[in-house]
Amino acid sequence: xxxxxxxxxxxxxxxxxxxxxxxxxxxxxxxxxxxxxxxxxxxxxxxxxxxxxxxxxxxxxxxxxxxxxxxxxxxxxxxxxxxxxxxxxxxxxxxxxxxxxxxxxxxxxxxxxxxxxxxxxxxxxxxxxxxxxxxxxxxxxxxxxxxxxxxxxxxxxxxxxxxxxxxxxxxxxxxxxxxxxxxxxxxxxxxxxxxxxxxxxxxxxxxxxxxxxxxxxxxxxxxxxxxxxxxxxxxxxxxxxxxxxxxxxxxxxxxxxxxxxxxxxxxxxxxxxxxxxxxxxxxxxxxxxxxxxxxxxxxxxxxxxxxxxxxxxxxxxxxxxxxxxxxxxxxxxxxxxxxxxxxxxxxxxxxxxxxxx
Numbered sequence: 001x002x003x004x005x006x007x008x009x010x011x012x013x014x015x016x017x018x019x020x021x022x023x024x025x026x027x028x029x030x031x032x033x034x035x036x037x038x039x040x041x042x043x044x045x046x047x048x049x050x051x052x053x054x055x056x057x058x059x060x061x062x063x064x065x066x067x068x069x070x071x072x073x074x075x076x077x078x079x080x081x082x083x084x085x086x087x088x089x090x091x092x093x094x095x096x097x098x099x100x101x102x103x104x105x106x107x108x109x110x111x112x113x114x115x116x117x118x119x120x121x122x123x124x125x126x127x128x129x130x131x132x133x134x135x136x137x138x139x140x141x142x143x144x145x146x147x148x149x150x151x152x153x154x155x156x157x158x159x160x161x162x163x164x165x166x167x168x169x170x171x172x173x174x175x176x177x178x179x180x181x182x183x184x185x186x187x188x189x190x191x192x193x194x195x196x197x198x199x200x201x202x203x204x205x206x207x208x209x210x211x212x213x214x215x216x217x218x219x220x221x222x223x224x225x226x227x228x229x230x231x232x233x234x235x236x237x238x239x240x241x242x243x244x245x246x247x248x249x250x251x252x253x254x255x256x257x258x259x260x261x262x263x264x265x266x267x268x269x270x271x272x273x274x275x276x277x278x279x280x281x282x283x284x285x286x287x288x289x290x291x292x293x294x295x296x297x298x299x300x301x302x303x304x305x306x307x308x309x310x311x312x313x314x315x316x317x318x319x320x321x322x323x324x325x326x327x328x329x330x331x332x333x334x335x336x337x338x339x340x341x342x343x344x345x346x347x348x349x350x351x352x353x354x355x356x357x
Contacts, residue, residue, distance in 0.1 A: 047132035047141070076153065076160035078121035080140075083108055088154055097221050097238060098230050102142050102150050106159075109138025125163065147221070147242040166242050170219035172355050175239040177249040177309070178203035178222075182229030187254035188325045195252045195325060196227065198334050202250050202322065205337075205344035216357055236309040239317075246282060246351060247313045252334060253299075253321040264327040265297035266290045269304025269319040271311060278316040286318045286350040293346035294339065296323055296330070316354070320347065 073079050082088075086108055094103045110133050125148070130141040149169045153160040166173045178199040180186035186195025203222065210220045221242055223235045239247040255261050268290075270283035283301050291298055299321070304310035310317050322343050323330040333339040 047130045047139070049128055049130050073120060074155070074158075074160070077163045078119075078142075078161040080106075080119045080159045080161075081117045082106065082157050082159055083113075083117070084157060086157075088159070091159070093150075093152075097147075098223060098234055100143060100147075102144070102148070103139060105137045105139050107137055109133065110136070113138060121161075122163075147238070149219075166219050171217040172246075173219045173221070173242050173244045174246045174248070174351055174355075175221045175223065175242060175244045176203060176206060177235050177247070178224055179249060179251040180229065181224050181227055184229045187252055187258070188331075190258045191260075191325055191331060193325070193331070193335060195254075196229075198252055198325075198340070199250045200224070200227065201337075202340045202343050202347075205341050206250075206347055209344060209348045216352065216355075218355070232308045236312050240312075240314045244315045246354060247309075247315050247317040248286070248347060248351065249309060249317070249319040250347070251319060251321050253324045253326075255324070255326045258326065260326050260328055261324075262327065264324045264330045265299035266294065266323055267299035267302050267321045269302045269307060269310055269321070271313060271317050272303045272305050273311065274316065276316075279313075279318065282316040282350075282354050283318040285354050286320050286347060289346035289350040289353075290320065290322060290343060293342045294323070294333075 086106065090107045092105045094105075095101070096103075125145045126142060127145060128141075128143040130139075132139045132141075144163065147166055149164045149166055151162040151164060151169075153162070178196070180194075180196035180199065182196075184196065186199070188194045188198075204225065207220070207222060207225065210218065219242075221238055221244070223230050223238055235249075236247070238244075253267070255263060266287065268283040268287040271279040274280070280301065287298070287301060290296065304317075304319050307319060310319055323334050325331050325334065
């Protein structure tokens with residue numbers, strides 16, 4: 001089960017997002033947009049943080065001793081009243097695990113919405129909320145302190161959200177990382193093909209396998225699915241913050257000079273500082289499956305504690321060096337869809353085996 005499978009109105013929507021727990025109940029009603037306008041000119045495509053206003057409103061409500069009516073919440077964490085004419089099928093969602101945001105777009109929500117309708121929610125764990133509008137759609141972006149799963153529910157004219165930790169939704173959680181990206185090409189500069197592109201290609205094939213997996217309740221987070229370069233801190237941070245059961249990073253090897261050579265084979269790094277031995281066991285499982293699937297030579301397991309994401313991962317971690325880009329035969333293999341699919345399937349099988357499936 002994957003994030004994309006759940007980006008629908010009637011399913012769980014995975015989101016990784018960062019926040020500061022504000023605590024308490026927020027009630028946002030008339031005057032919200034006027035506050036946003038007071039921050040600057042109200043132009044299409046602009047976004048305004050409405051969090052400061054919401055916190056002020058919360059404090060003012062307490063000071064005034066007013067009783068906030070919460071019956072419409074019906075036990076949910078967040079409620080949004082929508083106009084009667086809203087087409088719920090056109091509400092869309094976006095998640096960005098590394099940016100740690102959850103965004104939803106609602107048709108017909110424009111600047112006058114906040115003077116006529118109510119949004120209410122628990123502020124626990126929410127650090128920011130932004131509002132903007134574009135081409136007839138209102139966009140609300142919510143940020144959280146922790147990696148959070150968002151469950152939407154529609155009841156009458158209300159759109160509800162419930163915020164849950166990953167382990168409340170999934171039996172197991174896995175984070176998969178494609179090495180390098182963006183301005184960091186990785187190995188392969190002299191081969192006219194870059195490591196960042198091949199690691200991403202393998203990850204996307206591995207992702208396709210998890211997308212199709214309906215037999216296991218596994219939440220899978222990816223540090224990148226496009227050509228950009230997350231920081232090392234954010235890569236391992238995703239694994240640590242989501243309380244991931246496993247963290248797998250995909251890389252390709254090279255000679256130190258970057259020149260072509262006869263050296264080839266597969267090796268997997270692990271964290272020797274893991275006194276439980278779980279990191280080494282996971283790395284060995286990945287190594288065994290890759291060797292069996294690829295027929296590559298065995299370069300063995302390698303202590304990877306000098307690597308930041310290996311050293312600082314709180315869960316069992318394996319960094320797979322699938323093959324050498326500086327070996328002509330291996331580079332040709334690594335560049336082929338068939339070989340990438342074999343590598344992806346091997347890692348998929350290793351993850352399932354390690355998780356006990």
